[in-house]
Amino acid sequence: MLFVQICVGSSCHLKGSAEIVELFENALAEYHIEDDEVALSGSFCIGKCNRVGVTVQVNDDVHVGVTTENFREFFKKNILDVVLAERK
Numbered sequence: 001m002l003f004v005q006i007c008v009g010s011s012c013h014l015k016g017s018a019e020i021v022e023l024f025e026n027a028l029a030e031y032h033i034e035d036d037e038v039a040l041s042g043s044f045c046i047g048k049c050n051r052v053g054v055t056v057q058v059n060d061d062v063h064v065g066v067t068t069e070n071f072r073e074f075f076k077k078n079i080l081d082v083v084l085a086e087r088k
Helices: 010-014 017-030 071-087
Strands: 002-007 038-043 054-058 061-066
Touching: 002 010, 002 017, 002 071, 010 017, 017 038, 017 054, 017 071, 054 071, 061 071
Parallel strands: 002 038
Antiparallel strands: 002 054, 054 061
């Protein structure tokens, strides 16, 4: 199972965390990823603020700079590919 935390602290909120949450919810539904495969939650400041984009933590890995423009690539590499590998 993947544990995904999206920073919704003030800095990431201003950089679009609400849109990133929505993109995650839509992508999880689109690829039929279940709650027992990915646990999605919000988190106040993860402590890795960046000038661009939102901070997202996947298990122990912290990723900075997630934006609406690079979301699909981020999701495929860090979520979808991992979930599909675990399904095998």
